[in-house]
Amino acid sequence: MNPNLAEENLQTIRLLMERSAIYRRALAPVMLLAGVLGLAAAAVGLCCHLESPHAFAALWLGTAGLAITAAFVLTRRQALKDHEPFWSPPTCRVAQALLPPLLSGCFLGALLALLSDHGTVDFPMAVVWLLFYGCALHAAGFFMVRGIKWFGWIFIVGSMLLMLFVTALSAQVGPPVANGVMGFFFGGLHLAYGVYLYFTESKISAA
């Protein structure tokens, strides 16, 4: 066999092996839905003045639960439409990567809400959630399209910068800011990424 052909075959094999291990469901609908839910939750938090840690945690943990359920339903529908099993090996890997940081973030956030009844804890709670969500996305990104890892980094770096900024200014950050931050990251960023994926996803998967 021609050595160039052998090398080319090896590259093709590597590429296909990587591709078969990657999660391929369309992410645009999930991101758009998460974005809309995030913005709606921020609007509810700001308009209804949900400022106590308990109300803040209930609002955003409830929204997270709703978003996860909706994402589950959407991806299951996609799998059924494509005549494919929902719990495919890539789906299991993504779920296993997401679960530990998501659970840890929810647990820490809920703990902060339980330990304090003062509104100043809302902002640290938001930062903790951003950080752990970013870690979850980054971990899942190993089994998904490359952009997810970068999306995770935005949450991780964003949460760190926010914390640094607030600490450096020694500013007292109130609950409205926490709702705004959550709305921007979980609503705005998901929506923006969803719109980007909507226009590019089919091209990426075809490449």
Added chain:
Amino acid sequence: MIHEKGRLAIMSMLAAAPELSFTELRDTLGMTDGNLTTHIRALQQEGYVAVAKSYQNNRPLTTCSLTAAGRIAFTEYINLLEQIVRQNKPH
């Protein structure tokens, strides 16, 4: 048998996953139903691929996986390719 481009692609994908559905293979490789069926049948006859038919939510589901013989043949083919590449690399 594995050397053919289409069959090599199927074997490569199955080597990285415990099992894959017919539609996953078809969509990822951009093959037609007929083309993929022909290749899978050839690999099945050689004993390299196992095909399982089941039902999921009242819909037929066909899944393919590599057999032990298929995995050995695939590994041997990769070793051969690597050997060819190594032998022709300038020292």
